[in-house]
Amino acid sequence: MPKYIDLTAEMYNGAPAFPGDPELSISWYCTLDTADFNLSVVSMSTHQGTHIDAPLHMIEGGEPVDRIPLDRLIVRAVRADLTYKKPREEIGIKDLLPYEKHIDAGCSVLLDTGWAKVYPKPEFFTDHPCITPELAGWFADKGVGIVGMDMPSPAAEDWKSVHTVMLSKGTLIVEGLVNLDKLGSEPFTLFAIPMRLKQCDGSPIRAFAILD
Amino acid sequence: MPKYIDLTAEMYNGAPAFPGDPELSISWYCTLDTADFNLSVVSMSTHQGTHIDAPLHMIEGGEPVDRIPLDRLIVRAVRADLTYKKPREEIGIKDLLPYEKHIDAGCSVLLDTGWAKVYPKPEFFTDHPCITPELAGWFADKGVGIVGMDMPSPAAEDWKSVHTVMLSKGTLIVEGLVNLDKLGSEPFTLFAIPMRLKQCDGSPIRAFAILD
Numbered sequence: 001m002p003k004y005i006d007l008t009a010e011m012y013n014g015a016p017a018f019p020g021d022p023e024l025s026i027s028w029y030c031t032l033d034t035a036d037f038n039l040s041v042v043s044m045s046t047h048q049g050t051h052i053d054a055p056l057h058m059i060e061g062g063e064p065v066d067r068i069p070l071d072r073l074i075v076r077a078v079r080a081d082l083t084y085k086k087p088r089e090e091i092g093i094k095d096l097l098p099y100e101k102h103i104d105a106g107c108s109v110l111l112d113t114g115w116a117k118v119y120p121k122p123e124f125f126t127d128h129p130c131i132t133p134e135l136a137g138w139f140a141d142k143g144v145g146i147v148g149m150d151m152p153s154p155a156a157e158d159w160k161s162v163h164t165v166m167l168s169k170g171t172l173i174v175e176g177l178v179n180l181d182k183l184g185s186e187p188f189t190l191f192a193i194p195m196r197l198k199q200c201d202g203s204p205i206r207a208f209a210i211l212d
Numbered sequence: 213m214p215k216y217i218d219l220t221a222e223m224y225n226g227a228p229a230f231p232g233d234p235e236l237s238i239s240w241y242c243t244l245d246t247a248d249f250n251l252s253v254v255s256m257s258t259h260q261g262t263h264i265d266a267p268l269h270m271i272e273g274g275e276p277v278d279r280i281p282l283d284r285l286i287v288r289a290v291r292a293d294l295t296y297k298k299p300r301e302e303i304g305i306k307d308l309l310p311y312e313k314h315i316d317a318g319c320s321v322l323l324d325t326g327w328a329k330v331y332p333k334p335e336f337f338t339d340h341p342c343i344t345p346e347l348a349g350w351f352a353d354k355g356v357g358i359v360g361m362d363m364p365s366p367a368a369e370d371w372k373s374v375h376t377v378m379l380s381k382g383t384l385i386v387e388g389l390v391n392l393d394k395l396g397s398e399p400f401t402l403f404a405i406p407m408r409l410k411q412c413d414g415s416p417i418r419a420f421a422i423l424d
Contacts, residue, residue: 004282011278012410022241022253026409029234029257036372037270038413041234043255045241050408058249066223070216070420160248193405193418196262197238198224201250206405206418208282 007110007148007177007190007207008050009119011042016120018152021045046202052146052194053173057201058163064199068172075145077108077190077209079183085113085129088156092132105143108190112180116150119178130155136162140169146192148174148207177207188212219322219360219389219402219419220262221331223254228332230364233257258414264358264406265385269413270375276411280384287357289320289402289421291395297325297341300368304344317355320402324392328362331390342367348374352381358404360386360419389419400424 009015013026025043032038046065047053052073055062080099082091091111096103103109111131118124128151136154139147147154147166152175155162166173174192189210194203221227225238237255244250258277259265264285267274292311294303303323308315315321323343330336340363348366351359359366359378364387367374378385386404401422406415 001283002286004286006282006408008408010408010410021251026412032270032272037375038268039233040258040409040412040414041255042258042409042412043253046252046254056250058244060244070218071213074214074216163249191403191405193403195407195416195418196218196220196222197252197254198222200238200252200254202252204407206407 003211005179005182005209005211007179007209009176009178011049011204015049017045017048019125021047024048044204046197046200048204050176050178050207051202051204052192053163053167053175053202055167055170058167062167064201065194065203066196066198066200072145073192075106075108075190076187077110078102078187079110079112079180079185082111082129083114087127087129089129090132091129091135093135093138096135102187103142103144106145108146108148109139109144110177110180110183111149113150116178116180125152126156128152130158131162133158133161133165136165140166140171144171146172146174146190148177148192150177150180152176174205174207183209186212215423217391217394217421217423219391219421221388221390223261223416227261229257229260231337233259236260256416258409258412260416262388262390262419263414263416264404265375265379265387265414267379267382270379274379276413277406277415278408278410278412284357285404287318287320287402288399289322290314290399291322291324291392291397294323294341295326299339299341301341302344303341303347305347305350308347314399315354315356318357320358320360321351321356322389322392322395323361325362328390328392337364340364342370343374345370345373345377348377352378352383356383358384358386358402360389360404362389362392364388386417386419395421398424
């Protein structure tokens with residue numbers, strides 16, 4: 001029996017969104033009290049909670065989320081233990097060198113800074129560790145398929161260049177992961193599964209790992 | 213390299229919902245023209261398009277979608293070729309007997325009636341073939357994990373009893389699948405992956421198969 005690790009944050013009514021983005025709303029449309037079934041209505045940003053940024057998020061004419069094939073969303077992955085990073089601290093190329101032997105074209109690297117535990121405090125969205133534009137370029141040049149992380153964004157001040165460097169080369173970005181501490185140090189298979197939202201810039205995902 | 217078959221209908225703005233349910237809306241919240249990024253907002257029913265019914269959809273105090281473990285959503289499955297069925301025709305136990313050797317507790321059976329090709333015409337939601345309450349009971353008694361189908365509902369007139377018989381015994385229902393004709397006749401692994409919507413009655417899913 002495979003061992004699954006769910007890496008997805010719960011989506012609940014009122015869960016915080018990235019500042020400025022639309023809020024997550026989940027409400028009953030009808031219930032067993034008033035109808036013969038329960039049915040809910042969900043209103044959400046494509047970047048709510050644990051989600052993927054498709055190239056179209058930042059790149060004019062970029063690939064939308066529904067056009068990313070499943071074989072780029074189900075990939076070999078390694079966790080980088082960056083839990084020694086402090087709030088707002090930079091994550092640079094040197095921090096990833098210990099993992100370089102596992103980093104091939106098409107793979108995924110998951111950055112575990114321990115920041116998930118700050119959620120849902122407001123500073124979750126503002127004070128997280130940040131990757132440098134140089135590290136973003138290093139991932140993109142290696143052809144990394146997915147850079148995932150427990151932070152809500154890979155960068156704060158440099159968010160535009162960091163996103164663009166990766167998305168312009170097809171390196172997808174997954175933000176808001178949880179449970180990364182359960183992954184251990186050996187490579188595993190990552191599933192980063194979005195909804196099939198036509199021509200959209202991103203999507204909430206169900207993210208999980210199957211351990212070897 | 214595994215062979216993936218995507219079984220998920222595209223979610224697009226204005227895609228039809230089950231009659232009476234809230235409509236699917238996808239719109240731009242901001243775009244590269246007006247901001248530095250594209251971001252969309254999605255409003256949808258938990259039963260939009262290709263989706264899963266959790267027990268809570270029909271059962272008081274039933275299991276919500278976020279509590280269904282991944283090992284019940286990633287299961288061995290077989291396609292039943294029912295493409296000989298006509299609109300509104302019944303699907304009974306005898307139609308499934310040829311597949312009985314593949315039907316074990318926890319597995320999935322996908323009912324391919326060819327009805328997906330009627331989408332998005334209004335009659336997609338009203339004139340589909342229907343399973344009998346007896347077949348629903350047969351699936352539930354065998355402990356089938358997921359009954360999936362290309363129809364928008366397993367039944368029309370008998371929808372309440374058919375849903376209740378299965379959901380009350382933990383047999384999950386997946387509706388609105390596409391591409392079932394690509395699955396062939398051999399068993400495969402089904403992934404029916406919902407969003408992690410807390411305490412919800414169902415969720416749109418990304419459904420796909422990995423062929424052996």
